Amino acid sequence: ILTDPILMCGPVIAEYLSIPSVYFLRGFPCGLDFEATQCPHPPSYVPRLFLNNSDHMTFSQRVKNLLVSMLELFYCQPIFSPIEELAREILQKKVTATELLRHGSVWLMRYDFVFEFPRPVMPNMVFIGGINCEKKE
Numbered sequence: 001i002l003t004d005p006i007l008m009c010g011p012v013i014a015e016y017l018s019i020p021s022v023y024f025l026r027g028f029p030c031g032l033d034f035e036a037t038q039c040p041h042p043p044s045y046v047p048r049l050f051l052n053n054s055d056h057m058t059f060s061q062r063v064k065n066l067l068v069s070m071l072e073l074f075y076c077q078p079i080f081s082p083i084e085e086l087a088r089e090i091l092q093k094k095v096t097a098t099e100l101l102r103h104g105s106v107w108l109m110r111y112d113f114v115f116e117f118p119r120p121v122m123p124n125m126v127f128i129g130g131i132n133c134e135k136k137e
Contacts, residue, residue, distance in 0.1 A: 109121075
């Protein structure tokens with residue numbers, strides 16, 4: 001199943017039908033893409049999504065980055081808890097959002113590695129930047 005995993009309907013359906021899933025996304029809030037792919041993401045080196053830090057952070061930016069990554073545990077839980085309840089009803093077992101996303105076969109990332117900060121990626125993560133750009137007239 002080809003899906004954008006942000007709404008989490010696709011991963012639930014793929015798990016229910018026991019079919020492989022391909023994720024097509026730009027980025028995931030709360031670092032869930034790092035967790036699901038088991039990709040290393042040390043908070044003192046990998047900038048968080050909404051902080052606008054570069055890969056060359058000062059000490060204070062690294063501390064702020066670490067604090068934000070710790071706070072994500074608290075402010076992201078209400079976002080994914082309704083989805084986890086729905087998945088529990090459909091799949092008849094307790095699952096987390098991270099466990100649902102771990103079943104993704106391929107992650108098609110809609111950004112270009114050249115324009116983003118350097119970060120570790122797993123072999124099933126493919127950069128397809130520029131796929132949704134229009135031709136300049």
